[in-house]
Amino acid sequence: MTDIPPTAAPVRLSDAAIRRRMIAEFWFYFSQNRGAVIGLVVFLLLVAVAVFASLLAPHDPTVQNRAALLVPPVWQEGGSASYLLGTDAVGRDILSRLIFGAQYSLFIGVVVVSIALVGGIVIGLLAGFFGGWVDSVIMRVMDVILAFPSLLLALVLVAVLGPGLTNAMIAIAIVYQPHFARLTRAAVMSEMQREYVTAARVAGAGNLRLMFKTILPNCLAPLIVQATLSFSSAVLDSAALGFLGMGAQPPAPEWGTMLAEAREFILRAWWVVTFPGLAILISVLAINLMGDGLRDALDPKLKRS
DSSP: OOOOOOOOOOOOOOHHHHHHHHHHHHHHHHHTOHHHHHHHHHHHHHHHHHHTHHHHOSSOTTOOOTTSTTOOOTTSTTOBTTBTTOBOTTSOBHHHHHHHHHHHHHHHHHHHHHHHHHHHHHHHHHHHHHOHHHHHHHHHHHHHHHTSOHHHHHHHHHHHHOSSHHHHHHHHHHHHHHHHHHHHHHHHHHHTTSHHHHHHHHTTOOHHHIIIIIIGGGGHHHHHHHHHHHHHHHHHHHHHHHHTTSSSOTTSOOHHHHHHHTGGGTTTOTHHHHHHHHHHHHHHHHHHHHHHHHHHHHOGGGOOO
């Protein structure tokens, strides 16, 4: 009688090994998008500038020098090495204000996305999990909010709450909340049909455990992408509100506020408008590129072969 060799037991990977493999796979797909890598590098530089603003800025962003009004950049005739990017109409260093403005942009993006994400997830979970009249009422309210242009609705809310950075962030978060709510609802309704949800329900899991422990972790990929894209939109909308005088108020070195203060000097002092505008452009573009890379890496349907 011939002995049958024993079958080799399947190798079971540890949780740490599985996480390392997932991270490696994510980075592989993310790095295939060169624009996303460039956006990530620029975003990390923006974070570093914001964190070390007090060390990098050559001057106090709010100190005025009446002897150096509208000084041009250092490479232009009349420029000064003390003010590399020139000064504004009241003698404040533009480079220092741009550096400290990065703090405002990151703070606004984090606060707005956090409020909109948490609120949208809760609302979307309720609508997708319970369905019926709960879903109908919640979604009709979200449809009403989405029916208004986002910036116009934010302006109306800020006008009601009062001008200021805090009220501007609250208004923008309310405007963005329906996007997260609808995305969460769609993902929850899809996951509700899965067998693991039925198994968890049969095992005695309650509604809260099903929503937040079982279903929500499997809905995070599209929410992460949406949060990244909303981050850039929040920076842009806050700059727009600041430009209109409804966001951060002077003398705060917020990029939109800097643009508003420089409107009357566009023709004779191009630098006071150009540099804040470029800061907004580069930041928003970098975050959008990074969001495209996250979408490619997290969505299996978009992963490249």
